[in-house]
Amino acid sequence: MQGALRARRRRILLAVAGGVSASLLAWWVMPPLAFPIAGIAALVLFFSSITGASSVPADQMTGAEGEYRVLQELSKLPDDHVLFNQVYVPDARLPNGRRELDFVVVGPSGVHVIEVKNARGLIYVRPDQRQWPLAHKAGCGGRPGWNAIDNPIGQVRAQVDALDRWLLQHGRVAPIQPLICFARPEVALQDRDQADVPILTTGELVDHIRQCPDQAPGAVGRGVVELLSRHLPQPAPATA
Incomplete structure (x- = not known):
């Protein structure tokens, strides 16, 4: 159970880090793309948080x-x-x-x-x-x-x-x-x-x-x- 919780936390942290990095890069290269990418990152974060939410087979x-x-x-x-x-x-x-x-x-x-x-x-x-x-x-x-x-x-x-x-x-x-x-x-x-x-x-x-x-x-x-x-x-x- 603890292993499943740790894996879930890793997924969430990776999703947050990836989303922030992609949004900042998009804002620097082409600002209009920053908002759509931020929205996609939010969706990725959501699904990362619910995937594997049950730690019991x-x-x-x-x-x-x-x-x-x-x-x-x-x-x-x-x-x-x-x-x-x-x-x-x-x-x-x-x-x-x-x-x-x-x-x-x-x-x-x-x-x-x-x-x-x-x-x-x-x-x-x-x-x-x-x-x-x-x-x-x-x-x-x-x-x-x-x-x-x-x-x-x-x-x-x-x-x-x-x-x-x-x-x-x-x-x-x-x-x-x-x-x-x-x-x-x-x-x-x-x-x-x-x-x-x-x-x-x-x-x-x-x-x-x-x-x-x-x-x-x-x-x-x-x-x-x-x-x-x-x-x-x-x-x-x-x-x-």
């Missing part, structure tokens, strides 16, 4: 918005649920040595690992395929367009496996359930009952978690919360 911005929607929904859970966001679990199978989990919810029904997706449109769930077809509007009055998203089931299962191994290494055993949540309101899910992992929209999350049967006694949940709070490099958990 578009995909990261979309991801953050999706996670915020999910966070707002999960905050409706009862007080006996504890919520962790952006959990990093050690995983030697990855090049950077850790795996990111969007959300971990610990409650009476156990541990829920939630992978948040931000695709919009009509998504055809195909559990055994590498990609899922996605239909979306091509424009106002246009014909539907087609795209595809990567199958997220393997991703969330790998997250569950990594968390399970890490808990076992620290002497904790708890039932862990994977969830996939599509966060955007402009989404519809087709054939999701074919998957053995719950695939939900944001508005379905809380009811799904609350309706899961109790599987974790209080001591188990407290042990997991204490371990996550103490060992993982993240802020203290927020009580839902």
Whole structure:
């Protein structure tokens, strides 16, 4: 973010210096040209100031918005649920040595690992395929367009496996359930009952978690919360 801000400042300074120099040169050589050149310089300065004004990549911005929607929904859970966001679990199978989990919810029904997706449109769930077809509007009055998203089931299962191994290494055993949540309101899910992992929209999350049967006694949940709070490099958990 700081690098983007520095680059933006450099663009503005260069635009100012170039505009002033060009205007002075034009005034010295041919005064009538000075005013048009000054106007052009002002336009260059304006566009330099707005180009790259966002220091966050578009995909990261979309991801953050999706996670915020999910966070707002999960905050409706009862007080006996504890919520962790952006959990990093050690995983030697990855090049950077850790795996990111969007959300971990610990409650009476156990541990829920939630992978948040931000695709919009009509998504055809195909559990055994590498990609899922996605239909979306091509424009106002246009014909539907087609795209595809990567199958997220393997991703969330790998997250569950990594968390399970890490808990076992620290002497904790708890039932862990994977969830996939599509966060955007402009989404519809087709054939999701074919998957053995719950695939939900944001508005379905809380009811799904609350309706899961109790599987974790209080001591188990407290042990997991204490371990996550103490060992993982993240802020203290927020009580839902």
